[in-house]
Amino acid sequence: MDIAKLRRMADQIAVNFAAIGHDNAVLATADHIKKFWDPRMKAQIFADDRSRLSPIAAAAIDKLAAGADPAPQTGATDFNEVDEVGHMDAG
C-alpha cells in the first residue's frame, strides 16, 4: 500500500490527539491504530522509518510494534462486550 498515505493517516490521528498531552496522545494513537487498521497496514507502518512520522505517531507505532495492547483510550474504542447493549442502550 502507499506508505505515504499510511504515514499521513498516522500523523493525522496523532495531531488530533495532541491536545490531550504527549503521553496520552501516544496511547490514544496506538489504541486507535490497533483497533481500526488492517494487519497489512499495521505491518507496513511498523516496518517503516519512524523518522518519517510525527513524534506522537512514531512513539505510538513503536509501542504497537513492540506488542503493546493499550486499553481503550476513548469512548469510540471502548466497545460493547458480548452481552452488553451499551452503545445501543437508552441509558
Added chain:
Amino acid sequence: MGYERQKDFGTPEVESDEMVTLTIDGRKVTVPAGTSVMRAAAEIGGDIPKLCATDNVKAFGSCRLCLVEIEGARGTPASCTTPVAPGMDVKTQTPRLEKLRKGVMELYISDHPLDCLTCSANNDCELQDQAANVGLRDVRYGYEGANHLGEATDTSNPYFDFDASKCIVCSRCVRACDEVQGTFALTVDGRGFASMISAGQGVDDFLSSECVSCGACVQACPTATLQEKSVKAIGKPERSVITTCAYCGVGCAFRAEMRGEQLVRMVPWKDGKANHGHSCVKGRFAWGYANHKDRITKPMVRESIDQPWREVSWDEAIGFAADRIKKIKAEHGPRALGGITSSRCTNEETFLVQKLIRAGFGSNNTDTCARVCHSPTGYGLSTTFGTSAGTQNFDSATKTDVFLVIGANPTDAHPVFGSRIKKRLREGAKMIVVDPRRIDLVKSPHINAAHHLPLQPGTNVAVLTSIAHVIVTEGLADEDFIAERCDADEYAEWARFVSDEKHSPEFLEAVTKVPAETVREAARLFATGGNGAIYYGLGVTEHSQGSSTVMAIANLAMVTGNIGREGVGVNPLRGQNNVQGACDMGSFPHELPGYRHISDPEVRGLFEKDWGVTLDPEPGLRIPNMLDAAVDGSFKAIYIQGEDILQSDPDTHHVAAGLAAMDCVIVHDLFLNETANYAHVFLPGSTFLEKYGTFTNAERRVQPVRKVMEPANGYEDWEVTQLLANAIGCEWNYTHASQVLDEIARLTPGFAGLNWDRVDANEQLQWPVNDKAPMGSPVMHVGGFVRGKGKFVVTEYVPTDEKTGPRFPLLLTTGRILSQYNVGAQTRRTGNNVWHDEDVLEIHPTDAENRGLKTDDFARLASRAGETTLRVLVTDRVAPGVVYTTFHHPDTQANVVTTDNSDWATNCPEYKVTAVQVTPSNGPSEWQEEYADLTAMARRIETMEPAE
C-alpha cells in the same frame, strides 16, 4: 389490505391534559380540550359531511357542509371550527341540517362536470361521496349559467395534473402547501365567482411555480382536480400495502397503492410515525425507476472488463463468481477478498452481506457507504455519549425552541423533516444556521433565521469551539446539568480549553470568516433560548475533522444541558434510508453487529458458534484502503451490493485504478452503474417494492419493507447473497427475510426484542428494543448517559491540508438538490429530471465576473485531483471564494475533482473542501471524453443468435 381511503378525522389531533366529555347523537365521547366537534364525532365512528376540512390542516370553515345543531346554541355552527365543551349535546343529522347540506351541495354540483363515470376519481372522490351522503338527486339551477367547466388543465408537472374545471376552491391544497409543506406556492387568486387556485404568479404553471411537488396538495384535494397522472393512466387502486420509502433517512411510511402487480401510486401513510402523512417529490412520485428500460434483470458475466457482457443463467453467473472467489482465496488468502454493504438495502440484506464476507470469504474486509457519509457520527457520539446514533425522534422537534442546523440542508435532503422544522419555526421557534451557503432555512417564505453563520468551508470545529467559548466565558453553561450528568474533571479541562482567548470568536474570525458578534449572539441564543436541538448532516462529517466536529457538537449539547428530554438533543440527519441500519448490522470492518469489536474473543465466539465458522480476529480494510490495497496487489476481489463507488466516492481516478486492478468485481445492482464499468459479474438486484425486510431510519426506527410485486430479476437481494454464499461453501437455508431478522435479534442485544411479527404489526419501534425497553426508546440518555458520565472532549481545530493558493484559489463544496438523490441512479430515471438534468456550479457574482462567466456558460472545474466541465449558475447564495455543485450526474462526475483527504478518525472523505479553479470552457474535459468512450465500451451486451 384491500383498498380504502385513509381515515380522515376532519381536523388535526389536539394534545391537552384536560379532557372533555360531550354527547354526539346520543353517544358519550371524551376527547382532549380543544378538539373540534367534527373530530370528536369521527372518533366514535361518525361521518359528518365535509369538503373543506381534512385532518392535516387547520379547520377553515368555508364549505358549510359540516353544520351541526348544538343544544342551547343558536344557528347551525360548522363542526370543524367549533371546539368541544363539557356537556355539549350535538346532533349531526336532522331534517334542518339535511336541507341545508343539500342546498350547499346543489351549489357545488351546479358548477362541476357531471362526468363521474369517466372521471379518474370515480369512486374515490369526496365530492361524489358527499353528494351521495346528503342525498342530492337534482340541481335546481341548471348548468347553463356562468361556470368554470371550460377551464384548461395544467399538465406541466410530470406527476400530476391540475384540472381547474373540477376545482371547488375548498382551499385544502393551498392550506396543505402552507401548513404541511411550508412552501406557500399556491394561492386563491381572484374573488368571489372568479376565485381560482393559482400556482405561483399569474404567468406561472405548476412547473414554473415554486411548487416542490411534495404531493401534499394532491393528497388534500377532495376531487379529481389535483390528481396523479398514474391514476389517470391506470385507474383506481384495488389494494394498498404499507411500506417504507427507500430514499433518505427520514424513513417515510407509504401506502403502495396497487392494481394487480402494478403500482398506481405511493401515498404517504398518516400513521407513519416518522412522516405523519407527509412526503416529498422523491418518495411520493419518483418510483418510476423500478420498471425503467435501463433496468437489468438477467445476470451477466465477462472474463475481463474490455469484453462485452454476456447474459447467462443465475447458475452460471453465481458459479462464475464463486469460482473466481475460491481461486483468489486459494492463491492469495481470505484477506484478498472483501465487499461493500449498502445503506439502500434492508437490514437483513446488509447483515447477510457482512456475514458472507466474514463467514464465507473469511476476512473482515466489509465496509459500507456510511464510510463516506456518517462514519464520524459513530466515532464522535460513541466517544461523548456512548451511542452511535441520534438521540431523538423526529416528533421531538415540536418541542424545540432553538434549532441549530449545521452542515445540513433539510429542505432539500430530508424534505419531510425540513417541513416539520419550518412548521415549528412558524410557531415561533428560532433558527441558527451554520453553513457556507444561504440554504432555505436561512430565508424563505415565512422563514427568517435568527442567525446565519456563513463559515469558511473546513472551519466547523473552530466555529463550534468559539460558540462554546462564549457560553463558558459568559457564564451561560448549565452547571447543574453538567454537575449531575457529566465527568467533572473532563468538563473542567474542556472549559479551560475553550475559555482560552485563542478560541474566542474575535480571534477565530480571521479563520472562520464569521463576524464575531454573530457568533456571540448565536451562542447566547442557543444557551438561553429554551430547548435547543442540534441537527447536522454531511457538512459536518465529510471533513478532515468530521469526527472532531461531531464531538464538538456533543460538547455544545452537554454544556447547555440539551440532552435527555424532548425538544433537545444531537441528531445526525442520515443521507440514505438505512445508514443507521447498515452501521447497526456490523458493516464496518472492525466490529460485528451491535458495535462489538472483532478482536473480542467472547464476541467472536458468539458468532462463531452460531455461524459454525472461525472468524478472523483482526479488523479489515475500509473502502479507501481496499482500493489502495487493490492497486498494491494484495486485494483482489470485491462484492458490491447496491452502491456505486465509482460515482459516489472521492477521487474517481483512484477508485477506477483500484477497481481495474482487481481480478473479480461483482456488482449487485438494479442498473449497470458506473462501478459496473469495471465489473466481471453483474447480479441484477430487486427494488424495495420487490422484497421483504426492514429499514432503520435516522431516529433508530425499525420499519417494514414489504414486497408488493414479484422481483423482476427473480430474486430478493438477500436471496442472491445466499446463492453466492452457498456456492462458495456456506450452508444457508433462509426462506424469508424474517428468519434473518430473528438471527439479528438473537445475536444483537439492542435488537433482542424485535421480530417480524412486531415489525409486521407496524409498531415502528426505535432501538434499543429489549427487556429494559420493550416498547423501544424514542429519546435516549434520559436520566444518564450510556457511558455513565457524559464526556467532554477537547477538540483542537486542525486546519485541513487542502489549501487554496494561486493555482486553486476557490473552495469547492458539494451537496444534494431536492429532486435528485445521491448518485442519481434512481431519480435520473424518473420525471425528476425535469427539475435537474445536469449538475451546475454555483459561483458568487464577484468570482464569476472576475472569470468572465455568466449563468449557463460552461466552465472548467479543476483541482489537484482532476477536472471536469459543467454549466455555471451565478448566485450570491454562495459566499465569495466558495463554489458549490452536486454529484448526481455521471457525465459531470464531481468526484473527479474531489481529493482523497479524509477524516482523521474514520477516513470519511473530505468532500466538502476542495481547492479548485474555475475557468471558462468550450467543451468537455479530456476525462469526460475518455469516460464517455469507456462507458460505451463497458456497457456492451453481447446478443446471442437464437438457435436454429
